Amino acid sequence: MSKPPRQPRRQLHGVILLDKPLGLSSNDALQKVRRLMRAEKAGHTGTLDPLATGLLPLCFGAATKFSQVSLDADKRYIATLKLGVTTTTGDAEGEVLMTRPVTPEQVNADSIAQACERFTGPIEQVPPMHSALKHQGKALYEYARAGIDIERPPRAVTLHRIDILNWQGDVLELDVQCSKGTYIRTLAQDLGEALGCGAHLIGLRRTGSGGVSLDGAVTLEALMAASEAEREAHLLPADILLNDWPEVLLSEPEAARFLTGLRRRTSLADAPQVRVYGPHPEPGSHPDRRVLLGSAHIKGGELIPTRLLSPAEVEGMLTQSAPSAAVASASEI
Numbered sequence: 001m002s003k004p005p006r007q008p009r010r011q012l013h014g015v016i017l018l019d020k021p022l023g024l025s026s027n028d029a030l031q032k033v034r035r036l037m038r039a040e041k042a043g044h045t046g047t048l049d050p051l052a053t054g055l056l057p058l059c060f061g062a063a064t065k066f067s068q069v070s071l072d073a074d075k076r077y078i079a080t081l082k083l084g085v086t087t088t089t090g091d092a093e094g095e096v097l098m099t100r101p102v103t104p105e106q107v108n109a110d111s112i113a114q115a116c117e118r119f120t121g122p123i124e125q126v127p128p129m130h131s132a133l134k135h136q137g138k139a140l141y142e143y144a145r146a147g148i149d150i151e152r153p154p155r156a157v158t159l160h161r162i163d164i165l166n167w168q169g170d171v172l173e174l175d176v177q178c179s180k181g182t183y184i185r186t187l188a189q190d191l192g193e194a195l196g197c198g199a200h201l202i203g204l205r206r207t208g209s210g211g212v213s214l215d216g217a218v219t220l221e222a223l224m225a226a227s228e229a230e231r232e233a234h235l236l237p238a239d240i241l242l243n244d245w246p247e248v249l250l251s252e253p254e255a256a257r258f259l260t261g262l263r264r265r266t267s268l269a270d271a272p273q274v275r276v277y278g279p280h281p282e283p284g285s286h287p288d289r290r291v292l293l294g295s296a297h298i299k300g301g302e303l304i305p306t307r308l309l310s311p312a313e314v315e316g317m318l319t320q321s322a323p324s325a326a327v328a329s330a331s332e333i
Contacts (some may be wrong), residue, residue: 009040013061013317014235017217020048020056029220033058036223037231045070045209045241046180051091054078054206055214062313063238066295070241073210074160076177080203081188083107083170083195090128090185091201098198102170106196112172115194116162124154125186157182172199177208211244238317239292242275248303249277249290259293259311264303271298273306281318291318 016037020029026047034042043064045057054077059067084102087094143150158179166173172191176184185201192199207214218234226234254264255278276296280289294308309317 007038010038011041011061011316012037012039012232012235013063013313013320014238015060015063015240016058016223016234017212017214017236017240018056018058018223019214019217019219020053021220022053023050024220025050026056029056030058032220033223034060037235038228043067048206049091049204051093052204052206054204055209055212055217056206057209057212057241059238059241060235061238062292062309062317063241065307065309066238066241069295070209070212072180074177074179074208075182075206076175076208076213077184078165078203078205078207079174079176079184079188079201081172081174081191081199082202083172083192083199084197085170085200086189086192086198087200089200090183090189091204094200100197102197109167111195112164112167115191116164116174118194119187119190120159120162122156122158125157125183125190126154127152128183128186155181159187171202175207210241212240237292239275242273242295245295246271246274247277248274248296248298249279250293252279252281255279255293258296258303258305259308259314261305261308263305265301266298266303267301268298268303270300273297274303276303276305 016033018029018033020026024032026044030042030044037060039060041061041064043059045059045067048054048056057067057070082092085099086097088097159182160177160179161175162177163175164172165175176182176187178184184204188199188201216236223231223234248266248268250258250264258264258276258278274296276293277290278293280291291314292309293314295306296303297306298304
């Protein structure tokens with residue numbers, strides 16, 4: 001029996017907020033959705049372990065230029081810890097190293113709160129051996145599987161908040177808000193040692209990344225069951241990843257110059273990162289309608305481009321039927 005003809009790829013621009021399922025790597029999830037969308041260009045915004053579920057923003061076309069924004073953004077997780085047991089990997093995949101009793105003297109409401117407070121704020125973490133961090137071109141987990149331990153320098157991270165959601169016996173559930181690069185498995189291990197009983201991670205769900213959350217996220221199962229038009233309805237504008245940045249709206253002549261990479265004079269205050277728009281070119285468009293041009297920063301009275309969209313990408317986003325980004329009050333120069 002002959003195979004059905006392969007569907008042609010197409011240019012798509014935008015972001016799908018995927019609720020990644022358990023057991024699937026971030027890249028596997030990306031490739032499945034890319035095939036479903038028939039997208040030419042796609043990328044994800046940072047690895048989410050196969051044992052983790054939750055928010056994985058997937059970028060298509062022009063949106064891939066801003067994937068680093070989400071990678072560098074603060075994250076939010078719901079972490080479930082098993083107290084009293086440590087493992088070789090810090091999670092449920094590893095072999096048990098040690099089992100210790102979870103006694104009321106060691107583990108109680110006060111001691112848990114104190115342990116969470118101890119690790120809140122700027123801290124240093126030693127990356128786990130079972131991680132994708134590279135050493136001489138190889139992932140650390142490859143060395144770990146070969147029984148080789150590599151010395152890892154500590155890394156500075158910030159735990160903005162650690163809130164206790166639930167605690168029953170030897171299972172502790174936490175809401176963690178942290179900087180990029182934070183290893184929640186390491187946090188679970190460190191909290192367990194602070195409590196004197198040890199711990200490992202048995203569940204992890206990412207609920208937020210920068211300015212986006214699981215609100216509006218779609219499951220892979222739902223995408224697979226949907227029609228092509230229904231799938232496209234989940235494609236959000238590329239600037240969804242920048243929605244917590246200040247906006248700058250340029251006039252038509254200034255927008256054209258900005259797209260060539262030229263710096264523009266501005267009276268706006270310095271800002272490390274802004275999203276830049278031009279007016280919608282459609283005749284008679286409402287003044288609030290605008291099109292994303294790229295990102296920039298403001299320094300010393302100048303608007304300095306950081307990442308620019310190409311004219312083809314701008315045109316592609318204009319012609320693509322996608323939901324409009326929410327319009328906030330933009331600063332016009």
